[in-house]
Amino acid sequence: MSSDILLKLENLRCAYSKDRPIFSDVDLIVNKGDVFAIVGRSGGGKTTLLKCVSHMAVYEGNVLLWGRKPTEYGIPNYRTKVLYVPQRPSLLPSTPRAFIRQICAYGSRKRSEEGFDNERAAIELGESWSLNSEVWERPWTSLSGGEAQRAFLAIACTLKGTEILLLDEPTSALDASTAHTVETHLAALPESSDSSIKAILWITHSEEQTKKANRLIKVAGGVEEQQLPQDA
Numbered sequence: 001m002s003s004d005i006l007l008k009l010e011n012l013r014c015a016y017s018k019d020r021p022i023f024s025d026v027d028l029i030v031n032k033g034d035v036f037a038i039v040g041r042s043g044g045g046k047t048t049l050l051k052c053v054s055h056m057a058v059y060e061g062n063v064l065l066w067g068r069k070p071t072e073y074g075i076p077n078y079r080t081k082v083l084y085v086p087q088r089p090s091l092l093p094s095t096p097r098a099f100i101r102q103i104c105a106y107g108s109r110k111r112s113e114e115g116f117d118n119e120r121a122a123i124e125l126g127e128s129w130s131l132n133s134e135v136w137e138r139p140w141t142s143l144s145g146g147e148a149q150r151a152f153l154a155i156a157c158t159l160k161g162t163e164i165l166l167l168d169e170p171t172s173a174l175d176a177s178t179a180h181t182v183e184t185h186l187a188a189l190p191e192s193s194d195s196s197i198k199a200i201l202w203i204t205h206s207e208e209q210t211k212k213a214n215r216l217i218k219v220a221g222g223v224e225e226q227q228l229p230q231d232a
């Protein structure tokens with residue numbers, strides 16, 4: 001296996017009801033440095049695909065990270081390496097700052113985060129996205145959709161040990177200008193020496209975001225890799 005192959009999906013199939021798979025026969029290779037845009041109609045299975053990759057949905061076939069199954073890493077360790085970021089932090093208790101402390105205390109995260117100031121890194125990244133620093137001390141439930149989305153993403157982007165970031169419409173609550181700033185940062189992460197992130201799979205309904213990717217897959221009754229549009 002080439003050392004550039006980060007993730008491999010082999011013969012993947014997922015069905016919530018027995019006879020009607022959301023997708024089947026999915027084979028895909030994700031290389032180091034890839035930024036995938038995942039597009040397709042609503043209800044086509046995009047989120048389900050990311051949930052299979054993060055081992056949050058039941059599937060048949062293989063998901064291999066560096067050639068090894070999630071169970072070989074142990075699921076908490078695997079999910080530390082392959083991080084699914086939902087659109088919004090729904091129903092989180094407490095504040096963004098308390099949330100950082102809580103996830104960095106998990107056994108699977110502890111080793112990667114040692115000696116690194118996560119709170120400071122996330123707050124500084126948030127500032128570069130025009131996120132007011134007082135937001136970190138407020139309950140999640142009091143934040144606007146865009147504030148919560150930026151705080152959540154800033155945390156996800158600055159965690160150490162993540163190798164693949166799975167983003168579910170990460171900028172859906174942001175205005176166009178802020179979305180552009182955030183998306184430019186996200187797309188550059190796999191090439192950044194400051195980040196452990198080596199590839200991103202990114203669900204989007206936006207043509208603008210698709211232009212920031214180097215590969216494109218369409219999920220609609222199946223999963224198909226397509227050519228990026230010419231001007232991308």
Ligand SMILES: Nc1ncnc2c1ncn2[C@@H]1O[C@H](COP(=O)(O)OP(=O)(O)OP(=O)(O)O)[C@@H](O)[C@H]1O
Nearest residue numbers: 016017022040041042043044045046047048049219
């Ligand atoms: N836990 C579940 N149990 C049963 N059906 C489910 C479950 N989760 C998703 N589905 C169904 O599977 C299909 C694919 O859902 P999924 O969320 O993956 O689509 P999507 O492409 O991400 O849609 P959207 O663009 O609207 O977010 C939908 O018909 C959805 O209703």
